[in-house]
Amino acid sequence: MPQNLLALNWKMNKTPAEARAWAEELREKLEPGEAELAVMAPSITLPSLAAHLPPGVALGAQDVSKHESGAYTGEISAAMLVDVGAKYVVVGHSERREYHGETDADVAAKAKQAQANGLIPIVCVGEGLDVREKGEQVAYTLKQLEGSLSGVGPDVVVAYEPVWAIGTGKTATADDAEELAAAIRDALTERYGSDADGIRILYGGSVKADNIASICGQPNVNGALVGGASLKVPDVVGMNDALK
């Protein structure tokens, strides 16, 4: 079984100075756990984090351009992220799909660009409330996954984030998370063969210290992508400890 990944998605929070203070506090309070810890931070904070994070905590970004370089004002390339020390990049977060119109094809292009530069993409999928209420979450999510992984290699992380559970305090039950994680594992096996066994499948949506262990204890869930509970160091320490 792959090592759990505890991926912290700050979203649009923290200035570089605040990021540095968080990293210094984490350095004081974090005790080694069993999960790999990674911070998906606003790109402008990455240099400061690279200098101040505790050793072994990985860095990641929240988005990347699908283009290599050139006349794309405002975009940040995969090579730039690698240069400041990023290992991971989130692609296709539901907030980018919803507010920035990203399609599955865009997400796949970004994931491919990330991999071409040595970054590991964390590809996000997951259904909204309307789909869940119709009981169509598996078919919907697998279709999204298929499009989002088109042409993408197996050095990837998949995050299942049901939109109705993001920032709402409504967490999927451990069984709900496992239902989708198992379906995603089967789809990954069809696509990548035995390499699929080593791919981390994360759950995201109102994860915190008191529910992370039961969710990540499911056979096909290999970690969490955490929003709100990633902002305060004691909450992060609590989640890290819960995965020991």
Ligand SMILES: O=C(CO)COP(=O)(O)O
């Ligand atoms: O979107 C998420 C992580 O990417 C989940 O956010 P919350 O943990 O705040 O629900």
